[in-house]
Structures are given as structure tokens and as C-alpha cells.
Amino acid sequence: MIIYGARAVHLKSAQSKNTICPSCNTQGSSVISIYRKHAHIFWIPLFPISKNGISQCQHCKKVLEPKEMPEPIKREYVNLKNDAKGPVWQFVGLGIIAALISWGFYANAEDKKKESAYLQSPQTGDIYSYKVEGGHYSTFKIMSVTQDSIFISPNQYEINKIGRVHTIDKPENYSEILYGMSRIKVKEMYESGEIYGINR
Numbered sequence: 001m002i003i004y005g006a007r008a009v010h011l012k013s014a015q016s017k018n019t020i021c022p023s024c025n026t027q028g029s030s031v032i033s034i035y036r037k038h039a040h041i042f043w044i045p046l047f048p049i050s051k052n053g054i055s056q057c058q059h060c061k062k063v064l065e066p067k068e069m070p071e072p073i074k075r076e077y078v079n080l081k082n083d084a085k086g087p088v089w090q091f092v093g094l095g096i097i098a099a100l101i102s103w104g105f106y107a108n109a110e111d112k113k114k115e116s117a118y119l120q121s122p123q124t125g126d127i128y129s130y131k132v133e134g135g136h137y138s139t140f141k142i143m144s145v146t147q148d149s150i151f152i153s154p155n156q157y158e159i160n161k162i163g164r165v166h167t168i169d170k171p172e173n174y175s176e177i178l179y180g181m182s183r184i185k186v187k188e189m190y191e192s193g194e195i196y197g198i199n200r
Contacts, residue, residue: 003042006049008035012084016055019072023062030055030064032077036086039093046093048086053077115198119190122150122183129165129197130189132158137165141174150186151178162196 013033020027034053039046055064055073069077118126126142136158144151153174159165189195 004040006037006039007045008037009087009090010034011036011051011086012080014076014080015058016073016076019070019076021057021060021062022064022070023057024060026057026059029057029059030073031058032073032080034081034084036084036090038090041093044093044096045090046097048090051081051084051086053081114200115190118198118200119187122186123200125200127169127199128152128186128195129199130195131193136160137162139165139169143178148184149180149182151180153178 011034013031015028016030016032017028019030021029032053032055034051036048036051038048052066054066055069055077056062064073066074066077122142122145124142124144127139128142129137129139132138137160138158139155140152141155142150143153153176155168155173156175157168157173159168186195190198
């Protein structure tokens with residue numbers, strides 16, 4: 001269950017000394033308050049979505065939204081709103097998302113470096129994930145390596161979800177029949193994206 005929504009944070013308040021409350025005609029009794037609303041998920045603030053406020057008469061307790069404010073109060077409201085700066089922590093969620101994206105790019109780059117090294121120096125037991133015709137995915141295991149070729153045992157099973165290919169990577173699923181492939185051919189399959197992952 002994903003918990004999300006919006007919350008408002010008080011930024012600033014100021015008492016208007018010269019304006020007159022339109023409800024009770026008391027001068028200088030209105031307090032203007034500014035709030036900034038932010039979106040959140042699991043109570044972690046993501047980013048601000050709006051900044052608004054109200055005025056409230058301390059004498060008659062009448063609350064006015066911006067569209068209800070007489071022009072003198074509205075002018076003070078606009079000035080206060082422009083002056084009120086929100087807290088940086090309301091952007092915490094964006095920071096977390098940016099960090100996760102950066103980590104994802106970094107981790108992917110590191111994986112590609114490892115795979116490139118594995119491709120240059122294949123070893124017995126390496127598992128290659130590859131695309132099968134018809135939109136399916138499977139794996140094969142390196143059983144032996146020569147200077148120019150590798151000998152593989154293909155997985156006897158395929159799966160139609162790329163994220164679930166690890167579920168068929170079991171020792172008992174690999175064929176006892178071996179197939180030879182040139183290392184140049186394997187490199188071409190990797191560079192074209194037909195082979196999309198190498199695990200050691």
C-alpha cells in the first residue's frame with residue numbers, strides 16, 4: 001500500500017497594522033499567514049507544489065482566503081508571500097530520487113565494466129543471459145574455454161520476462177550437450193544486445 005498526499009508547512013506570519021477587517025471594521029487586527037504545500041510519499045516530502053495563505057482577524061476571528069481579501073490586505077499578503085521562503089527539507093524527496101538515479105547509472109556502468117572484463121577473459125562457470133527469438137529469454141553456461149572458442153551448455157528453459165530469467169538459472173536446467181562458439185561471435189552478440197548480461 002502506497003501512502004501519498006500533500007501537507008502544508010507554515011512559513012511566515014505578520015500582523016497588518018493599518019488595514020481594516022471587512023467583517024468587524026477593526027483596524028490593525030488582521031494577521032496574515034503564509035503556508036507552502038508539498039507532495040509526500042510515505043511522509044517523505046518530495047517537492048513543493050503551491051504557496052498560499054490566509055488572513056485572520058484577531059478580534060472577530062474571521063478568516064479570509066486570498067480571493068476574499070480587500071485590496072489593502074491583499075497587497076500585504078502578496079508582499080509577504082513573495083518574501084516567505086520555504087524550508088529546504090521540502091525538497092528531500094527530490095534529493096533522494098536524484099541520488100538513486102545517480103547510483104543506478106553508476107552501478108550500471110560498473111556492471112558494464114565487469115561484463116567487458118568477463119567477455120575478454122571468459123571462465124568456466126560464467127552465465128550469459130541472452131534474448132531468444134519470440135520475445136523470450138534464457139541463459140547458457142560456459143563449460144570450457146580455448147584460445148578462440150568457448151564451449152557452452154544451453155539452458156533447456158526459456159522465460160518471457162527479462163527480470164525473471166534468474167529463476168531458470170539452475171544447474172539441473174542445463175543440457176549435457178555442449179556447443180562450440182567462437183569468442184568473436186560471442187562478442188558480436190554482446191555488442192548487438194542479443195547477450196545482455198554476464199554473471200560470474
